[in-house]
Amino acid sequence: MTSSHADSLEMIVGPVRLPLKIDDSVNYFQLHYFEFQGKRWACAALGDLSSLSAVPLRIESACFFGHVMHSQQCDCGFQLDEAFRRISQRQGGLVIYGIDQDARGLGIEKHFRIYDYRQNHNLDTDEVYQRFHAPLDSRSYEAVAAILHFLQVDKILLMSNNRARLEFLREQGFQVERDEIEAPLTRYNMATMMLEKEDLAYQWSFQTHGDWLRPLQERAEAHADRRAASIVCDNRQVVAEWQGDDWDVARHLLAELAPRPEGSLVVYLSDLPRLDELAAYAAVGARFVVVPFAALPGYLEQEANRLGIKLQDWGRDNKYSQPRPQWQLEDRTDDGHVYRRGDERRLCQLDGAADTAV
DSSP, X not given: OOOHHHHTOSEEEEEEEEEEEETTEEEEEEEEEEEETTEEEEEEEESXXXXXXXXXXXXXXXXXXXXXXXXXXXXXXXHHHHHXXXXXXXXXXXXEEETTOHHHHTOHHHXXXXXXXXXXXXXXXXXXXXXXXXXXXXXXXXXXXHHHHHTTOOEEEEEOOOHHHHHHHHHTTOEEEEEOOOOOOOTTTHHXXXXXXXXXXXXXXXXXXXXXXXXXXXXXXXXXTOEEEEEEETTTEEEEEEEESOSOHHHHHHHTOOSOOSSOEEEEESSOOOHHHHHHHHHTTEEEEEESOSXXXXXXXXXXXXXXXXXXXXXXXXXXXSOOOOOEEEEEOSSEXXXXXXXXXXXXXXXXXXXXXX
């Protein structure tokens, strides 16, 4: 191993000894501070690294929201905690922390702006990064190689599902094996982690919204009136599915859901739901309703928020290849809701009577 990377470290401070509490135990770690090409890094090492056949390593990018505010929308807090837990259990290992790598290398200000653009301006993640004129991942790991050379580490057990980190270290001549580290999928982190798999090729074990939507779209896209839908439990098993030309998707789909399974339910639809259908999905405990469109009507988002469910847009790679006009709310009357698609109108009667053309 060469020391050229280590020689390029611009500042080295340490080691300093610090007791870190991990679960119910306290271990003394050796900490260093580094600067590399104007960026700040730190590392925390436990035990005699030279005595380990392979050093357990976690490369962690700073995340103000996950590490400091304990946000549940990302898996950053879980990843860091789990890495320290494994290092403590093995009584040896290393965490290298990129202090300036918030928002995949864009910094903490941009990280705040990403949340602002997504929540308050309804921009997709891709659109946000395009606005920044930045790739989805701007991070560089040359500093990691320099720090590893400085610490004389050449055999690594990498705690990561990020393929880019694994490939970089191997290209730099390190001997690397992967130790999978994956947060449980929840209603809060689901979209973020699925985007990581689709956009950044993270090696997560689960299927994404796009995976579940694709077969429904294939069944529906050749026919303007064909609808396809499914309900997935705990992101593992389809527990109800339906396809047909009837407009009343929720009634048919929920008729297949008997009995209601225990677990987290996500509804996948080939087309936009009606207002009354959102209420039907919420009534059976669905937490998400996912559709393959990049933009959602405001009236549907408002109703989903009122019902306490997430209406998730998932256009991305699941956009239909041809325009697919949707039935959208035009008016609310005493009899029900009037929906329009092009020149067609239909009245959805809320008293249970059959829908009629108007």
